[in-house]
Amino acid sequence: xxxxxxxxxxxxxxxxxxxxxxxxxxxxxxxxxxxxxxxxxxxxxxxxxxxxxxxxxxxxxxxxxxxxxxxxxxxxxxxxxxxxxxxxxxxxxxxxxxxxxxxxxxxxxxxxxxxxxxxxxxxxxxxxxxxxxxxxxxxxxxxxxxxxxxxxxxxxxxxxxxxxxxxxxxxxxxxxxxxxxxxxxxxxxxxxxxxxxxxxxxxxxxxxxxxxxxxxxxxxxxxxxxxxxxxxxxxxxxxxxxxxxxxxxxxxxxxxxxxxxxxxxxxxxxxxxxxxxxxxxxxxxxxxxxxxxxxxxxxxxxxxxxxxxxxxxxxxxxxxxxxxxxxxxxxxxxxxxxxxxxxxxxx
Numbered sequence: 001x002x003x004x005x006x007x008x009x010x011x012x013x014x015x016x017x018x019x020x021x022x023x024x025x026x027x028x029x030x031x032x033x034x035x036x037x038x039x040x041x042x043x044x045x046x047x048x049x050x051x052x053x054x055x056x057x058x059x060x061x062x063x064x065x066x067x068x069x070x071x072x073x074x075x076x077x078x079x080x081x082x083x084x085x086x087x088x089x090x091x092x093x094x095x096x097x098x099x100x101x102x103x104x105x106x107x108x109x110x111x112x113x114x115x116x117x118x119x120x121x122x123x124x125x126x127x128x129x130x131x132x133x134x135x136x137x138x139x140x141x142x143x144x145x146x147x148x149x150x151x152x153x154x155x156x157x158x159x160x161x162x163x164x165x166x167x168x169x170x171x172x173x174x175x176x177x178x179x180x181x182x183x184x185x186x187x188x189x190x191x192x193x194x195x196x197x198x199x200x201x202x203x204x205x206x207x208x209x210x211x212x213x214x215x216x217x218x219x220x221x222x223x224x225x226x227x228x229x230x231x232x233x234x235x236x237x238x239x240x241x242x243x244x245x246x247x248x249x250x251x252x253x254x255x256x257x258x259x260x261x262x263x264x265x266x267x268x269x270x271x272x273x274x275x276x277x278x279x280x281x282x283x284x285x286x287x288x289x290x291x292x293x294x295x296x297x298x299x300x301x302x303x304x305x306x307x308x309x310x311x312x313x314x315x316x317x318x319x320x321x322x323x324x325x326x327x328x329x330x331x332x333x334x335x336x337x338x339x340x341x342x343x344x345x346x347x
Contacts, residue, residue: 024179027089246313265316269285303323
C-alpha cells in the first residue's frame with residue numbers, strides 16, 4: 001500500500017512550517033499594512049497603519065481631513081475584520097503546527113492552497129473596503145469635485161487631489177508574505193521536483209520534533225525589536241547633538257521600522273518627541289536603568305524619579321528604575337518625587 005506519511009528523516013519541510021508559524025505570530029502584533037499620505041501642507045506625511053486588530057497612526061488627522069471631502073471617518077470598532085482577522089491568523093498558526101506533526105504529503109498541498117485562498121479573500125475584502133470608503137461620499141461635504149472618487153490604491157501609488165497615497169505592506173504584512181512563501185516552498189520540498197536541485201533528502205535528526213519546536217521559538221523571538229547599543233563618547237544625541245557620555249541617563253527611541261534614535265537624557269528625548277509631533281503609540285521608548293547602566297528598560301514599564309539634585313547631561317533631572325521598590329529607596333535616601341512615563345509625555 002502506498003503511504004503518503006513522510007519519513008521523519010525528511011524534516012526540512014516541517015522546519016519551514018515552524019518558521020512560518022513564527023512569522024504568523026509576529027503578524028498578530030506588527031502593523032500589516034500602511035497607507036502613506038503626502039501633501040505640501042504635510043511635508044513629513046501622514047500614515048494610516050492597519051494591524052490585525054486595530055487602526056493606528058495619524059487616524060484622527062486623516063479623519064479630520066476626510067470630513068471636508070465627505071469620506072467616512074475611520075474607527076476600529078466599525079470593522080468586523082478586526083475581530084475576525086486575529087482569530088484567522090491564530091487558526092493558521094495552529095494549522096501549521098498540526099501539519100508539522102501529521103506530516104502527510106497531501107496536507108502540505110492543502111495547506112498551501114488554503115493559505116493562498118485566504119490571502120486572496122483578505123485582499124479582496126481590503127479592496128472592497130477601500131472602494132466603499134472612497135466612493136460613498138457625503139453629498140453635503142464642504143468640498144465636492146464632480147466625478148471624483150478617493151479610493152486609495154490597493155498596492156502602489158495614486159494621486160488623490162493634492163495628496164499622494166502610497167499603499168504597501170508594513171512589517172507584519174511582510175512577515176505574513178514570508179510565511180506564505182515558506183508554506184508553498186515546504187510543499188515543493190515534499191514533492192522534491194528535479195528543478196529544485198535536490199536529490200532525495202535524508203536530513204537525519206533523531207530529535208526532529210525538538211528541533212522544530214526550538215526553531216519555532218527562535219523565529220518568534222527574532223521578531224522583537226530592541227535598541228541598538230549606544231557608542232558612548234563618540235555618538236551624538238539625536239536632539240541636542242552633544243556627545244552622549246553618561247550611561248545612567250541615556251535613552252533611546254525605536255520606530256516601528258526599527259530605526260534607532262539615541263539621547264543623552266530624558267529631557268532631550270521628550271523635546272525631540274514634542275518637536276517632531278511623535279505619537280508614543282508609534283514608537284518604543286527605552287531608558288537606561290539608573291542602578292544598572294548596562295540594562296535598557298522599556299519606559300512604559302519603568303519607575304521614574306524626578307530630583308533636582310540629579311546632575312543629568314541636559315538638566316532633565318530624571319532617573320529610571322526597574323522596580324518601584326528601588327525608586328522609593330532612592331527617594332528615601334536622596335529626595336525627589338516619583339513620576340510615571342505617562343506623566344512625562346503629557347504636555
